[in-house]
Amino acid sequence: MSVTDKPTQTVSVGRKQRRKEIKQEVSVDVEVDDGESRLQDGTHMNVSCNVPAPTPCKMPVVEGVVGSQRVSVLRDTGCSGVVVKRSLVTEDQMTGEVRTCTLADGSSLKVPTATVVVDTPYYVGPVVAWCMETPVYDLILGNIDGARAPDEPDSSWNQRMADIAVVETRAQRKLKERPYRTLKVPAALKEVQPSDIETAQQEDDSLVKIRDMVTSDEVKERRDGGKSRFFKHRGLIYREYQSPAVANGRTFK
Structure with a gap:
């Protein structure tokens, strides 16, 4: 590695001063060993993995x-x-x-x-x-x-990846050839309207506590630091949940 240093020297001549530039070529030998550079005088310098090498070299x-x-x-x-x-x-x-x-x-x-x-x-x-x-x-x-x-x-890594790719291709082919299954839905669900769900939520005795939580806007604290509550939206009762341990604190409704 070559370093060009250009110090400036001030020379006094009576009341006048003039500057002259002195060019000095400094050559420094650098050895690289296990990610660390060593100067000729024994000084150590760290080599960053984020900085490209100044000269072409074979990288792993x-x-x-x-x-x-x-x-x-x-x-x-x-x-x-x-x-x-x-x-x-x-x-x-x-x-x-x-x-x-x-x-x-x-x-x-x-x-x-x-x-x-x-x-x-x-x-x-x-x-x-x-x-x-x-x-x-x-x-x-x-x-x-x-x-x-x-x-x-x-x-053996490349061969293992090739074997996995072959297996995945076969599995994908079988999946495409397999017909989609028809989703079985009870006929009763076809006749349910939002108003029917609202009525059922208000008349169901097992939801008494939840209805009270909606009225009081109670927030339940969880052991993992999360919180949950029940609320109403357009007449229907929903549950809201949030936890710092789940999906980076995302709120689910």
Whole structure:
């Protein structure tokens, strides 16, 4: 790596000063070993998995799967966790937690996390990953427990994926050939109107407590931190439920 340094020297001549520019070429040798750069004088510098290398080099990049989607995977020994592209993650996979990720330049970035299932030649199973919008690769596997070394990927992974694809194709073919079953619905349901449901809800003795909760607008607290209540809408009684442990706190009605 070459660094060009251009310091400015001030020279005094009586009351006048003039500046002259001194060009100085400084050559620094850099050795890269296991994701860490070492200068010739022994100084260490971290190499970020998010920053492209300044010179072409062979990276341990393979194909993998996140959920059901094929992705590019980088096995990075300079990373201590897992990074996944945000567009590959669904809302129900988000943990609701935000963690601080320290980059190679010393700056920090707060990113949300998600639990995703990955299947790669280096690691198979669920992981808690940092979600980033535009990582260099779809999935970056760092030094996590159970991960294979960069030079020791599972050589049978591609064949296993091919076998799975064949099985899925056969199953899909059978599914298409199978006729749809007719949904059996009791004839009585065809004659039920919203007004009939409203009357039944008001006359059913087993719903006395629920009707009282509607009147008092009582909110029931749950042990998982969730809440539920019953309310009326256009004459019908509905239940509303919300929990931080379910679908990132989404409210269901």
